[in-house]
Amino acid sequence: MIYLLIYFNQLAKMKIDYLDKFDGTLLGVAIGDTLGHPFEGILRRDIHSKFEDFGEFIQNNKRLFNTYTDDSQLTLHTAKALIHGNGFTYDNFISEYINWLDDPPIGPGYGCISSIRKLKNGISWQQAASNSGGNGTAMRIAPVGLFYSNNIEILKKIAIKSSNITHSHPAASAGAIIVARAIAFLLEKAPKIDFSIEEFFDVLISSISNSQEEIWEEFIKILFKLKSNLHLPIEAGLIRFSQIGVKSPYFIEDFLGKAFVHPYTISTVVCSIFLFLKCRNSFKECIFELATAGGDSDTVGAIGGSLAGAYFGLKNIP
Numbered sequence: 001m002i003y004l005l006i007y008f009n010q011l012a013k014m015k016i017d018y019l020d021k022f023d024g025t026l027l028g029v030a031i032g033d034t035l036g037h038p039f040e041g042i043l044r045r046d047i048h049s050k051f052e053d054f055g056e057f058i059q060n061n062k063r064l065f066n067t068y069t070d071d072s073q074l075t076l077h078t079a080k081a082l083i084h085g086n087g088f089t090y091d092n093f094i095s096e097y098i099n100w101l102d103d104p105p106i107g108p109g110y111g112c113i114s115s116i117r118k119l120k121n122g123i124s125w126q127q128a129a130s131n132s133g134g135n136g137t138a139m140r141i142a143p144v145g146l147f148y149s150n151n152i153e154i155l156k157k158i159a160i161k162s163s164n165i166t167h168s169h170p171a172a173s174a175g176a177i178i179v180a181r182a183i184a185f186l187l188e189k190a191p192k193i194d195f196s197i198e199e200f201f202d203v204l205i206s207s208i209s210n211s212q213e214e215i216w217e218e219f220i221k222i223l224f225k226l227k228s229n230l231h232l233p234i235e236a237g238l239i240r241f242s243q244i245g246v247k248s249p250y251f252i253e254d255f256l257g258k259a260f261v262h263p264y265t266i267s268t269v270v271c272s273i274f275l276f277l278k279c280r281n282s283f284k285e286c287i288f289e290l291a292t293a294g295g296d297s298d299t300v301g302a303i304g305g306s307l308a309g310a311y312f313g314l315k316n317i318p
Contacts, residue, residue, distance in 0.1 A: 020313040021187050022146050028309020029142055032301025033071040035291035038064040044259035044294030054288045069107040071302035073100055074140035082147045088158045093165055094119050112136040115166035125165045133171035135268040137163035139299045141176045142306040145183030155180055156207060170213040175265035179303055181207040186310035201227045219266055226270055234278055235259055238293060241270045261295035268296055272304035283312045
């Protein structure tokens, strides 16, 4: 009984500082992206063979961690588009993404840069968008999750619209919805107090339910599979989910049975969620595991970092 009294007393005192959580979300993207960038394209086991203590490794190799990538760049351009337009407008989003080409882009994925170059050349977004299921929309979607956190139906619609500007594939839009919805959910939760795995998955799954898209239905089944495999150690879980949902000819046989996160949206998002949930008691541990996941490590870091930042808030980032 005493534990229940303590718990309810904590809830009564809890006041969510949304500005702190907004800042934490965006900083989480940048931290995860920056720490993951040097390890992009490397197996997790090979990354972890480089150090015993990742924090010490960072301190001794600061030059390795001196830049973010397109994940952070496009996240900031998405935020600017929402601010300038007081919400989503195609014109503002397209304008900001074209502006990204002048940054210049750092380590861009093919789906994003090919589509945005077409937009710059005056091609409509309907024709410019790549039929790519890559993670380029999920990696930049965090500001949409923040901006529309109080209206979930609009959040879903804007996640789809913003995704379709560069990626017309349904996997990309589903990944964008899942990440944005997860962020909106985590904004309302106080670390270590009122987080429920059951509620978290119910919210994510419902956000892409009742769709005619086969890939969305496949994604739902994968989320159920993820939920039932959270007991797995990190390495084993990443091996299981690193290429989940990837089909021929995009499946990489050389990485079968290895922890190397594929840039396919579903694989990347699922691995990011897996690591966040495994390490949700510590922002530092969470971000270290995200950044060293293997494969598309900067994007795993960016997506997972946005979740961790939304959950912990800026004040809990060391």
